[in-house]
Amino acid sequence: xxxxxxxxxxxxxxxxxxxxxxxxxxxxxxxxxxxxxxxxxxxxxxxxxxxxxxxxxxxxxxxxxxxxxxxxxxxxxxxxxxxxxxxxxxxxxxxxxxxxxxxxxxxxxxxxxxxxxxxxxxxxxxxxxxxxxxxxxxxxxxxxxxxxxxxxxxxxxxxxxxxxxxxxxxxxxxxxxxxxxxxxxxxxxxxxxxxxxxxxxxxxxxxxxxxxxxxxxxxxxxxxxxxxxxxxxxxxxxxxxxxxxxxxxxxxxxxxxxxxxxxxxxxxxxxxxxxxxxxxxxxxxxxxxxxxxxxxxxxxxxxxxxxxxxxxxxxxxxxxxxxxxxxxxxxxxxxxxxxxxxxxxxxxxxxxxxxxxxxxxxxxxxxxxxxxxxxxxxxxxxxxxxxxxxxxxxxxxxxxxxxxxxxxxxxxxxxxxxxxxxxxxxxxxxxxxxxxxxxxxxxxxxxxxxxxxxxxxxxxxxxxxxxxxxxxxxxxxxxxxxxxxxxxxxxxxxxxxxxxxxxxxxxxxxxxxxxxxxxxxxxxxxxxxxxxxxxxxxxxxxxxxxxxxxxxxxxxxxxxxxxxxxxxxxxxxxxxxxxxxxxxxxxxxxxxxxxxxxxxxxxxxxxxxxxxxxxxxxxxxxxxxxxxxxxxxxxxxxxxxxxxxxxxxxxxxxxxxxxxxxxxxxxxxxxxxxxxxxxxxxxxxxxxxxxxxxxxxxxxxxxxxxxxxxxxxxxxxxxxxxxxxxxxxxxxxxxxxxxxxxxxxxxxxxxxxxxxxxxxxxxxxxxxxxxxxxxxxxxxxxxxxxxxxxxxxxxxxxxxxxxxxxxxxxxxxxxxxxxxxxxxxxxxxxxxxxxxxxxxxxxxxxxxxxxxxxxxxxxxxxxxxxxxxxxxxxxxxxxxxxxxxxxxxxxxxxxxxxxxxxxxxxxxxxxxxxxxxxxxxxxxxxxx
Ligand code: BGC
Numbered sequence: 001x002x003x004x005x006x007x008x009x010x011x012x013x014x015x016x017x018x019x020x021x022x023x024x025x026x027x028x029x030x031x032x033x034x035x036x037x038x039x040x041x042x043x044x045x046x047x048x049x050x051x052x053x054x055x056x057x058x059x060x061x062x063x064x065x066x067x068x069x070x071x072x073x074x075x076x077x078x079x080x081x082x083x084x085x086x087x088x089x090x091x092x093x094x095x096x097x098x099x100x101x102x103x104x105x106x107x108x109x110x111x112x113x114x115x116x117x118x119x120x121x122x123x124x125x126x127x128x129x130x131x132x133x134x135x136x137x138x139x140x141x142x143x144x145x146x147x148x149x150x151x152x153x154x155x156x157x158x159x160x161x162x163x164x165x166x167x168x169x170x171x172x173x174x175x176x177x178x179x180x181x182x183x184x185x186x187x188x189x190x191x192x193x194x195x196x197x198x199x200x201x202x203x204x205x206x207x208x209x210x211x212x213x214x215x216x217x218x219x220x221x222x223x224x225x226x227x228x229x230x231x232x233x234x235x236x237x238x239x240x241x242x243x244x245x246x247x248x249x250x251x252x253x254x255x256x257x258x259x260x261x262x263x264x265x266x267x268x269x270x271x272x273x274x275x276x277x278x279x280x281x282x283x284x285x286x287x288x289x290x291x292x293x294x295x296x297x298x299x300x301x302x303x304x305x306x307x308x309x310x311x312x313x314x315x316x317x318x319x320x321x322x323x324x325x326x327x328x329x330x331x332x333x334x335x336x337x338x339x340x341x342x343x344x345x346x347x348x349x350x351x352x353x354x355x356x357x358x359x360x361x362x363x364x365x366x367x368x369x370x371x372x373x374x375x376x377x378x379x380x381x382x383x384x385x386x387x388x389x390x391x392x393x394x395x396x397x398x399x400x401x402x403x404x405x406x407x408x409x410x411x412x413x414x415x416x417x418x419x420x421x422x423x424x425x426x427x428x429x430x431x432x433x434x435x436x437x438x439x440x441x442x443x444x445x446x447x448x449x450x451x452x453x454x455x456x457x458x459x460x461x462x463x464x465x466x467x468x469x470x471x472x473x474x475x476x477x478x479x480x481x482x483x484x485x486x487x488x489x490x491x492x493x494x495x496x497x498x499x500x501x502x503x504x505x506x507x508x509x510x511x512x513x514x515x516x517x518x519x520x521x522x523x524x525x526x527x528x529x530x531x532x533x534x535x536x537x538x539x540x541x542x543x544x545x546x547x548x549x550x551x552x553x554x555x556x557x558x559x560x561x562x563x564x565x566x567x568x569x570x571x572x573x574x575x576x577x578x579x580x581x582x583x584x585x586x587x588x589x590x591x592x593x594x595x596x597x598x599x600x601x602x603x604x605x606x607x608x609x610x611x612x613x614x615x616x617x618x619x620x621x622x623x624x625x626x627x628x629x630x631x632x633x634x635x636x637x638x639x640x641x642x643x644x645x646x647x648x649x650x651x652x653x654x655x656x657x658x659x660x661x662x663x664x665x666x667x668x669x670x671x672x673x674x675x676x677x678x679x680x681x682x683x684x685x686x687x688x689x690x691x692x693x694x695x696x697x698x699x700x701x702x703x704x705x706x707x708x709x710x711x712x713x714x715x716x717x718x719x720x721x722x723x724x725x726x727x728x729x730x731x732x733x734x735x736x737x738x739x740x741x742x743x744x745x746x747x748x749x750x751x752x753x754x755x756x757x758x759x760x761x762x763x764x765x766x767x768x769x770x771x772x773x774x775x776x777x778x779x780x781x782x783x784x785x786x787x788x789x790x791x792x793x794x795x796x797x798x799x800x801x802x803x804x805x806x807x808x809x810x811x812x813x814x815x816x817x818x819x820x821x822x823x824x825x826x827x828x829x830x831x832x833x834x835x836x837x838x839x840x841x842x843x844x845x846x847x848x849x850x851x852x853x854x855x856x857x858x859x860x861x862x863x864x865x866x867x868x869x870x871x872x873x874x875x876x877x878x879x880x881x882x883x884x885x886x887x888x889x890x891x892x893x894x895x896x897x898x899x900x901x902x903x904x905x906x907x908x909x910x911x912x913x914x915x916x917x918x919x920x921x922x923x924x925x926x927x928x
Contacts, residue, residue, distance in 0.1 A: 011203030011210030014556035026217025039134030049139020060208035102855030257607025280306025321378025508532025511544035537587020574626015613666025690717035732762025805893020
């Protein structure tokens, strides 16, 4: 399989068939099918924001894919007349991208009105109808419990009603980034005619094709929900506190998703976690379950009892005794997907896991084991099946389960990242009828003296040696020790190293998110190359417009429940990264789906930490195999986009460890993580980028992480001991916390103090030591030495583009500007720069932009039609700002200059292009 085929396979396997009455699907060869809804053509590929910003060379939509299939294979006939009507209407009513601004794309699109005549005509020709409903959301844009986001719009409801009035067999395809309300399935307005629902998600560039193949039965749905679909948005226990500003209380504690519903409210579930239908049927039979005192070994036979080939997912859930801590009634402990089973074929599967995996974290000492993972005494029961509700009890060695006579401590830890103030959290209380009611209890608070903790864990300083002639290559070849190498680097260069630059740095592939490592001439002179990373997670984002592949969204990937497939997919991605000289993809994103309205859920995987951690590990393994790496993000508790930089996630230590940190822990402990990104938000008062307990106590010391830690872009930090006000300047506190790289400062500013951060002053006042900077430098160098960049030929600090003019004479009638003269190219007007001599030219741009200062955008500067430089344009809060876009090499002549902003709202005020004397040794000129 090639990359595209693998993407298509993944998009197929992640599609979840929620309903299929009367076996409406798959379509038969003699079916005549009509497709409604504009999204059949405007088929969404991915969510919005950095996670889906991939320039693709092609993409697929549902109807063209259906038509393609019907032409090539034995497949249903598609109503092309209506398809043509939709195409024409879309031409007149183009896709609304909210003017292309950052986070401005609406959640849904206007729908084509349907007349009774259209319906009647279609019904004359066709017996089955499909309606495609599309939704998007993303970074900086949460969903809302409103029509058009969580709910259907009136237009959509009306369209569906009309379709159902004309057709008895209606299939709804959900081309969505997040789960949405599903109550309409039973709406009497639709006369029971909605027979099938396919949750096709956003499947990347192959998504349309994959959905069409599923509908036609060329692939059999085998995706399973990674989230519970409840009957109402308010039933999710986090809904009460979701979307708040300031302190965001995680009062539901560990009772997230099915953990909550299985314990307190099974009747509120419409589609359970783990659910998904197939065109065939399976039986899952437990042959044997044996406990050897440590591990449980379960042998299962899965049989395809239906008529077509398919795959099934065996899910094992556990129920721990309530004990003193209180537990959820179901916890996913393991899962395995079968191979493609032919009709009547069966597969024997062995599933094993440790009982230890069921231990709970005692954050209050109530079990007598404060800050320990404890298996409380009592009966541990196990269930297997193909969703959280359907799973049936398993006997273990012929008994009800595993009975522990006394509490067993499985891990002794130290208190970390606990809340500073107590708040009420949820816990179950037996209701006397075999169920549980919700009680609350006070969360324990932090007793940690952070100042002491930090002091007792200071790294040792390596005395400064000055340049001893040791180069980075000596480190790579093992000729020199990293201590001796680092000893040569002075404070200024150490400080420069902990500042990543971007976006649009010329020191790496232009258009990617950041350059880090050897980004100053002095560091480069030591032989340290500059590493580069790009968004992610669904594909490589290159803002200059370079085309790369866009894979399905994270949630879809997780719905495959197929880590092997995901690993294969990301091996292709890893190879693509190497091809583009990129050392890390900014992903996977593994934050928990705490609430369905989080805009970035599409990048993330699940409400369940085991599933999220397992899929993330597969992603990373694939990227590593492909030769590059991933940067797992956003560490941690980044569960809403509203106030993403100012919100403080207030969470108990137990919920953090058992739910929100767990996917990271699983991935880190697998050994596949080389790079990690902290999140924007604060956790219990300490911003993630300067959260010592998060990054050092837990990640590095407890989990043994040796890799690199970077901040999210333009992150804020606060005092790592006292907390307090956050700011983008507190890089000293960031380093002290164990976070190695600040992302990002403006290009070429790392040596001169970044954005006037406090590293120098912290070194002076003792809030930061040279040893801590050296420790960060070591992590950065270690990362670089195992990255693709270490294998590439060391390139000059910057690669400049070189242009030769084909216009030596002054172009007649054109506007001419001389070097150093401010100018502004206008749309449609020819404007030429006169380069008087063979020299390097510096391009500076002045612009202003309103809006969120995290919004990302670019203006490309074209010289003679070629992309010469890119001006990174974040919001400037309305103020005029000058940035240095790039340097180019020009031979004498006249050059046509044009400006192409990639997003609206950027007001470029002027450009100045002037020649500069630059040390030619540093130049790497690449001819256009
Ligand atoms: C996002 C990150 C992303 C980074 C670089 C930030 O705004 O939160 O996920 O990797 O930008 O684009």
